[in-house]
Amino acid sequence: MSVFDEIIQSNREYQKKHKSLEAFPLLPRRKLAVLTCVDMRLQGVLEEALGLKLGDAVFIRTAGNNLNYGEMRSVITAVFKYDIRALLVVGHEDCGMGRCEENQLQEVMLQRGIKEEALAEYDNLEMWLGCFRDERENVRETVKKLSDYSLTPEDLEIQGFFFSITTGELQPVT
Numbered sequence: 001m002s003v004f005d006e007i008i009q010s011n012r013e014y015q016k017k018h019k020s021l022e023a024f025p026l027l028p029r030r031k032l033a034v035l036t037c038v039d040m041r042l043q044g045v046l047e048e049a050l051g052l053k054l055g056d057a058v059f060i061r062t063a064g065n066n067l068n069y070g071e072m073r074s075v076i077t078a079v080f081k082y083d084i085r086a087l088l089v090v091g092h093e094d095c096g097m098g099r100c101e102e103n104q105l106q107e108v109m110l111q112r113g114i115k116e117e118a119l120a121e122y123d124n125l126e127m128w129l130g131c132f133r134d135e136r137e138n139v140r141e142t143v144k145k146l147s148d149y150s151l152t153p154e155d156l157e158i159q160g161f162f163f164s165i166t167t168g169e170l171q172p173v174t
């Protein structure tokens, strides 16, 4: 059975207990958005660590909680569409994007059939992928990028944080 078949089977079971979300409010109760990493260790964990329940905040996840322009679009759309007034940028300890090496990633990409000429189109693949060296510094840069962005409203409060996957502590990044 393929993984997709397994997922469909799980979903059939799930549907028996699903309650319609049609009447669920579309706007987050806390007028809050959280930009964080795709790291699996944060999924479900970070919501609880921040005391946020379904309906409290919009979560946006990108690799390394970075923002390129496509990802910026998701944040800006959420801010206006969901009337977001406060945004948390949450980086975390031991982030995979904090230790990605261009050469290593290139090797994996080539092994998985990406053509050399396709890779050659990227002058700085490491930068394009959003690799960084320091998680806290990366949070500062993301906050700055958002604050400086021309479509970010002035009334949006933005604060950076660092989440420890070891202790569960959330520290402000200033």
Ligand SMILES: [Zn+2]
Pocket: 037, 038, 039, 063, 064, 065, 092, 094, 095, 096, 097
């Ligand atoms: Zn990460």
